[in-house]
Amino acid sequence: EDQVTQSPEALRLQEGESSSLNCSYTVSGLRGLFWYRQDPGKGPEFLFTLYSAGEEKEKERLKATLTKKESFLHITAPKPEDSATYLCAVGIIFGKGTRLHILP
Amino acid sequence: GAVVSQHPSWVICKSGTSVKIECRSLDFQATTMFWYRQFPKQSLMLMATSNEGSKATYEQGVEKDKFLINHASLTLSTLTVTSAHPEDSSFYICSAAKVAGVGDTQYFGPGTRLTVL
Numbered sequence: 247e248d249q250v251t252q253s254p255e256a257l258r259l260q261e262g263e264s265s266s267l268n269c270s271y272t273v274s275g276l277r278g279l280f281w282y283r284q285d286p287g288k289g290p291e292f293l294f295t296l297y298s299a300g301e302e303k304e305k306e307r308l309k310a311t312l313t314k315k316e317s318f319l320h321i322t323a324p325k326p327e328d329s330a331t332y333l334c335a336v337g338i339i340f341g342k343g344t345r346l347h348i349l350p
Numbered sequence: 351g352a353v354v355s356q357h358p359s360w361v362i363c364k365s366g367t368s369v370k371i372e373c374r375s376l377d378f379q380a381t382t383m384f385w386y387r388q389f390p391k392q393s394l395m396l397m398a399t400s401n402e403g404s405k406a407t408y409e410q411g412v413e414k415d416k417f418l419i420n421h422a423s424l425t426l427s428t429l430t431v432t433s434a435h436p437e438d439s440s441f442y443i444c445s446a447a448k449v450a451g452v453g454d455t456q457y458f459g460p461g462t463r464l465t466v467l
Contacts, residue, residue, distance in 0.1 A: 280456070287461070288460055289354075289459050290394070292455055335456075340394045
């Protein structure tokens with residue numbers, strides 16, 4: 247059964263404190279791993295798509311990487327406005343997300 | 351680019367009534383549209399996938415007679431919750447993809463909060 251697992255469930259960081267979010271997956275044939283950001287009461291906002299192991303993508307303070315079994319979303323020197331829930335998806339299967347809270 | 355709208359953004363209705371939610375891709379043609387529901391602090395659960403001009407494909411456990419989906423054009427899909435009950439209260443989110451299938455990027459609407467009294 248295809249499965250996407252994200253960890254940690256929640257993460258509190260001080261402003262400027264870098265960290266990584268994990269997304270591990272077991273799927274029968276990867277057709278794209280997606281990262282989204284979701285703010286409370288809103289729809290997910292697309293961040294990255296990764297298709298093959300070794301691929302990396304960056305956007306501002308965020309960097310997504312992909313291996314054969316997992317993906318990481320690295321957040322460098324985060325700011326309070328980076329606080330949100332970050333969702334990982336493989337196709338149409340979503341993980342439960344990581345709730346990130348950046349303290350000023 | 352790739353903007354998706356939903357209407358209404360929130361709706362309150364009485365038990366037993368039907369509610370229609372619209373999902374529109376504003377600046378691109380969406381070959382495939384998806385409907386999700388999300389409970390508080392939970393992830394998105396796919397309800398159905400629809401391709402323009404075809405019948406929607408429903409996920410296991412989703413009643414197709416209760417959740418009617420119409421993908422009338424390449425820019426519009428509607429979800430009708432028929433005979434709504436309090437347990438149908440949820441956050442409904444649509445997404446649209448430019449290419450058919452599940453490997454393409456999905457662009458999400460802002461969601462519709464449904465409360466059934």
